[in-house]
Amino acid sequence: MKKFGSNLQIGRRGFLAGSAALVGLSQMPRAAQAQPQKGGTFRLSVNQGGTSDTLNPAEASGSQQIMVGWALRNNLTEIGSDNKLKPELAVSWSSDDAKTWVFKLRQGVTFHNGKSLAPEDVIASLNLHRGEESTSGAKSLLAGVEDIVAEGSDGVVVTLSAPNADFPFILSDYHFQIMPVNGDGTLDMSGTGTGGYTLDSWKPGVKTVLKRNPDYWKDGAAHFDTVELLLISDSGAATTALVTGEIDAVQSAEYKTLGLLGRDKNVEIESISGGFHPTFAMQSSQAPFSDNNVRLALKYGVDREALVKQVLRGHGTVANDHPVAPSMPFFDAGLEQRAYDPDKAKFHLKEAGLDSLSVSLSVSDSLFAGAVDAVTLYREHAAPAGIDLQVTREPGDGYWSDVWMKKPFFTSSWGARPVPDMIFATAYSKGGDWNESQFSNDSFQQLMLAARSELDDAKRAQMYGDMQAILRDEGGSVIPFFRNFVYARRADVHHGDDVASNWSLDGYKAIERWWKA
Amino acid sequence: MHHLLRLFVQRLALGLLTLFVVSLVIFLSIELLPGDVAQQVLGQSATPENLAAFRRELGLDQPAHTRYLAWFGGFLQGDLGNSLISGLPIWDLISERLYNTFFLAGFAALISVPLAVLLGVVSALYRETLLDKSINVATLTAISVPEFFVGYILVWLFAVEFALFPSIANLSEDASLGDRIYRTFLPALTLTLIVTAHMMRMTRASLINLLALPYIEMAQLKGASQRRLIVIHALPNAIAPIVTVIAINLAYLIVGVVIVEVVFVYPGMGQLLVDSVAKRDFTVVQTACLLFAATYILFNLASDLISIASNPRLLHRK
Numbered sequence: 024m025k026k027f028g029s030n031l032q033i034g035r036r037g038f039l040a041g042s043a044a045l046v047g048l049s050q051m052p053r054a055a056q057a058q059p060q061k062g063g064t065f066r067l068s069v070n071q072g073g074t075s076d077t078l079n080p081a082e083a084s085g086s087q088q089i090m091v092g093w094a095l096r097n098n099l100t101e102i103g104s105d106n107k108l109k110p111e112l113a114v115s116w117s118s119d120d121a122k123t124w125v126f127k128l129r130q131g132v133t134f135h136n137g138k139s140l141a142p143e144d145v146i147a148s149l150n151l152h153r154g155e156e157s158t159s160g161a162k163s164l165l166a167g168v169e170d171i172v173a174e175g176s177d178g179v180v181v182t183l184s185a186p187n188a189d190f191p192f193i194l195s196d197y198h199f200q201i202m203p204v205n206g207d208g209t210l211d212m213s214g215t216g217t218g219g220y221t222l223d224s225w226k227p228g229v230k231t232v233l234k235r236n237p238d239y240w241k242d243g244a245a246h247f248d249t250v251e252l253l254l255i256s257d258s259g260a261a262t263t264a265l266v267t268g269e270i271d272a273v274q275s276a277e278y279k280t281l282g283l284l285g286r287d288k289n290v291e292i293e294s295i296s297g298g299f300h301p302t303f304a305m306q307s308s309q310a311p312f313s314d315n316n317v318r319l320a321l322k323y324g325v326d327r328e329a330l331v332k333q334v335l336r337g338h339g340t341v342a343n344d345h346p347v348a349p350s351m352p353f354f355d356a357g358l359e360q361r362a363y364d365p366d367k368a369k370f371h372l373k374e375a376g377l378d379s380l381s382v383s384l385s386v387s388d389s390l391f392a393g394a395v396d397a398v399t400l401y402r403e404h405a406a407p408a409g410i411d412l413q414v415t416r417e418p419g420d421g422y423w424s425d426v427w428m429k430k431p432f433f434t435s436s437w438g439a440r441p442v443p444d445m446i447f448a449t450a451y452s453k454g455g456d457w458n459e460s461q462f463s464n465d466s467f468q469q470l471m472l473a474a475r476s477e478l479d480d481a482k483r484a485q486m487y488g489d490m491q492a493i494l495r496d497e498g499g500s501v502i503p504f505f506r507n508f509v510y511a512r513r514a515d516v517h518h519g520d521d522v523a524s525n526w527s528l529d530g531y532k533a534i535e536r537w538w539k540a
Numbered sequence: 541m542h543h544l545l546r547l548f549v550q551r552l553a554l555g556l557l558t559l560f561v562v563s564l565v566i567f568l569s570i571e572l573l574p575g576d577v578a579q580q581v582l583g584q585s586a587t588p589e590n591l592a593a594f595r596r597e598l599g600l601d602q603p604a605h606t607r608y609l610a611w612f613g614g615f616l617q618g619d620l621g622n623s624l625i626s627g628l629p630i631w632d633l634i635s636e637r638l639y640n641t642f643f644l645a646g647f648a649a650l651i652s653v654p655l656a657v658l659l660g661v662v663s664a665l666y667r668e669t670l671l672d673k674s675i676n677v678a679t680l681t682a683i684s685v686p687e688f689f690v691g692y693i694l695v696w697l698f699a700v701e702f703a704l705f706p707s708i709a710n711l712s713e714d715a716s717l718g719d720r721i722y723r724t725f726l727p728a729l730t731l732t733l734i735v736t737a738h739m740m741r742m743t744r745a746s747l748i749n750l751l752a753l754p755y756i757e758m759a760q761l762k763g764a765s766q767r768r769l770i771v772i773h774a775l776p777n778a779i780a781p782i783v784t785v786i787a788i789n790l791a792y793l794i795v796g797v798v799i800v801e802v803v804f805v806y807p808g809m810g811q812l813l814v815d816s817v818a819k820r821d822f823t824v825v826q827t828a829c830l831l832f833a834a835t836y837i838l839f840n841l842a843s844d845l846i847s848i849a850s851n852p853r854l855l856h857r858k
C-alpha cells in the first residue's frame with residue numbers, strides 16, 4: 024500500500040530550512056523578514072465576478088467566488104505555495120489500486136457554526152457535484168466516482184470506476200470546498216466553513232468583508248484581522264487605487280503600465296510563471312485540419328518568442344504545443360522545443376498537397392489581454408509560409424457558447440491544472456465534452472489510462488513525456504505560450520519565500536497566506 | 541388647477557401605457573440576445589447535461605410568453621421577482637444600488653443645476669463679452685471630452701497629485717453623510733462637468749431669444765436695469781425650455797452613468813445592468829430597464845407639468 028499525506032509535510036523546503044539553521048547564519052535575515060505578523064486590514068481587488076455571484080461552490084468560476092470561498096472553507100487537499108499537494112481537511116490518504124481511495128479526516132476541526140467536521144459533511148459536499156440534477160461546473164471531474172461512503176468517524180472512502188492516481192489532486196480544485204450539513208441533511212451554503220475567515224458581509228460585485236476566525240485549525244495561516252475584497256473590473260481604476268494606497272493588492276496588472284507601476288517604491292510587482300495558456304484549436308476531424316501536415320504547418324508558422332516578447336512583454340514562457348507547463352509535475356524538459364520555421368511550414372503544406380492555405384482564426388479580447396494582438400501577429404508570422412490566416416474578431420459576450428468548439432479554428436484559453444492528467448482528460452481525451460480540437464489518438468488514450476493506474480512516479484514521468492511528444496507532433500492545438508500571473512501589492516504586504524503558480528495571488532490563497540508588516 | 545390635475549392623470553395613464561410597450565420591447569430584445577443564462581454561467585464548463593439541469597431549475601424551458609406574463613404580472617403587483625442566477629429577490633439586489641445611483645445623481649444635480657442656470661444667466665447678461673466666451677469655452681470643452689477621460693483627469697489631479705479625495709468610491713455600509721459626500725465627490729464633479737454645458741447653453745439661448753421680444757424692449761424703455769430685465773422679466777418665460785433640458789439631464793444622471801461608475805468603482809445601477817446583460821440574468825435586466833424607463837417617464841411628466849404651470853396661457857386654456 025502506498026501512503027500519502029502526512030509524510031509529505033516535510034518536503035524539500037522543510038529540509039532546507041532545517042539544514043540552514045544547522046549550517047550557519049547565512050539564511051537568518053531572510054528568515055527574520057519572512058516572519059508573519061498578525062493583524063491589519065487587507066484590502067484586495069479582484070477582477071472576475073459580478074453581482075449575481077453566489078457562495079455555491081458548484082457555480083464558482085471567477086476569482087471573487089474562488090477567493091472568498093477559500094477564505095471561508097477548506098478542501099480535503101490543497102496545492103501549497105510550493106506547488107506541491109498538501110493535506111488540508113484530510114490528514115492522509117491511501118490507495119492500493121488507485122481506484123479505492125481512503126481519506127482520513129483531520130480531528131478536532133469545527134465549522135464556524137460549532138459543528139465538528141464529520142464524514143457526512145465531506146460526502147454531501149462532494150455529492151453536490153454528482154448526479155443527474157447537478158448543475159456543477161465540476162461535474163465531469165467527478166464523473167469517474169462510483170461511490171462515496173463513510174468509514175468510521177473519521178474516514179471517507181471514494182470508489183472510482185477506473186483507476187486515477189491523481190484523484191487527491193482533483194479534490195484540490197476550487198469547486199470541492201467542504202461545507203457542513205444542516206440538521207435536515209441539506210448543505211449549508213451560506214458561507215459557513217472551516218476556513219480562516221468568517222463572513223461579515225457579502226456584497227458580490229461590490230465588497231465582501233471577512234473577519235479572522237480565531238479558532239482556525241491551520242497553523243501559520245490567516246494573519247489579517249479583517250479582509251476587504253473589492254471587485255474592480257477596470258484595471259486603470261484598480262491600479263490607481265493601489266498607487267494611492269486605497270487597496271493593498273490587485274489581482275492583475277496590465278503589461279502596458281507595468282514600467283510606470285514598477286517605479287513606485289510603495290508597490291511590488293510579482294510575475295509568476297504558471298500554467299495559464301491560450302490555444303489556437305483546430306477541429307482536427309474536419310478538413311483541412313484532418314491532415315496532420317496542415318496542423319504541423321500551422322504549428323511551425325508561429326513565432327512564439329516574438330509573441331512572448333511583444334504580447335506578454337516578456338511575462339511568459341514559450342510553449343511546445345502541449346499544455347504541460349514547466350511549473351507542473353511530469354513536465355518533460357528533454358522534449359525539443361519547436362521553433363518558428365516558415366520553410367518547414369511550407370514543406371508540410373506541400374506534403375499535404377497544398378501550395379497555400381487560407382483559414383480564419385476566431386479570437387476575442389475577452390479571452391486574455393492581448394489575444395487579438397497575438398492572432399494578428401500570428402497572421403504576419405504565417406504569411407511567409409504561404410498561409411493566409413484571417414483574423415476573425417468575435418464578441419466576447421457569448422464566445423464560449425457560440426464560437427468555442429463551433430468554429431473550425433478558434434482561440435481558447437485554459438487555466439493551470441495541478442497535474443497533466445487533469446488537462447489531458449478535460450481537453451484532449453477522445454469523446455470528452457471539452458475536447459476542443461477533436462483530438463483522437465489511440466496511443467495517447469491508452470497512455471492516459473495507463474498513467475492513471477500507475478503509482479510509480481518514474482514510470483508515470485515516462486508516460487507523460489510520451490504524451491507531451493504526441494501532442495506536440497500530432498495534436499490539434501497550436502499552444503504558443505504560457506502566460507505569467509502578473510499582479511501587484513503594496514510593499515508593506517508580505518508573503519513567504521514561495522508563491523504558488525496555479526492561480527494568481529498565491530494560488531488564490533493570498534488571504535490566508537499573506538500578512539502585513 | 542383642475543385642468544392641471546386632469547392633465548396629470550392623463551399623462552400618467554399614457555406613461556403606464558408607454559411602460560407596457562417598453563416592457564415588451566425590453567423582453568423581446570433580450571430574447572434576441574444570443575445565448576442564455578445557463579450558457580453564460582457555466583461558460584467553458586458547460587455540458588449538455590448540466591445546461592439542461594440548469595435550465596430546468598430556472599424555468600427557462602418554459603415558452604417566452606409564459607415567462608413574460610409571469611414577470612410583468614409580478615412587476616405590476618410590486619413583485620420584482622428573483623434573480624435568475626443568485627435566486628435572491630431582485631429588490632434586495634438593487635435597492636442599495638438604486639439608492640447609490642439616486643444619491644450620486646442628486647449630488648451631481650445639486651451642484652450642476654444651480655451652477656448651469658447661474659452661468660447661463662450670467663453669460664446672457666454679459667453676452668458677447670470675454671466672460672461669456674470663457675464660460676462657453678470652458679463648459680463646451682468639458683462636454684466635448686469623453687467622460688472617462690474627465691474622470692481620469694480628476695483622479696490624477698485630486699487623488700494622485702494632491703491626494704485630496706479617494707480615487708475609488710469604496711463606500712462602507714455605515715458611512716456617515718459627510719463620508720459619503722467625501723467619497724462621491726470626484727464622480728459627482730465628473731458628472732457635473734458633463735451635464736452643465738447643455739443646461740447652461742439652453743438657459744443662455746432661451747434668455748437671449750426672449751431679449752429680442754417687444755415686451756423686453758418696453759421694459760428697457762421703462763428704464764429697468766439689465767439685471768432686473770433678465771431675472772424678473774425674461775427668466776420666468778424661459779422656465780419651460782430650461783426645465784425640459786434639466787429633466788433630460790437629470791434622467792441622464794440616473795441612467796447614463798455606467799462609465800463614470802466603472803472609473804470610480806461606484807456601486808450603482810449601471811454596473812449591475814452591465815453585469816446582468818453579460819450574464820444574461822434576464823429578470824434583473826428587465827427590471828432595471830423598466831425602472832429606468834419609469835424614471836424617464838416621470839421626469840418628462842414633471843417637466844411638462846412645470847412648463848404648463850409656468851405658462852398662464854396653457855394653464856388657463858379655454
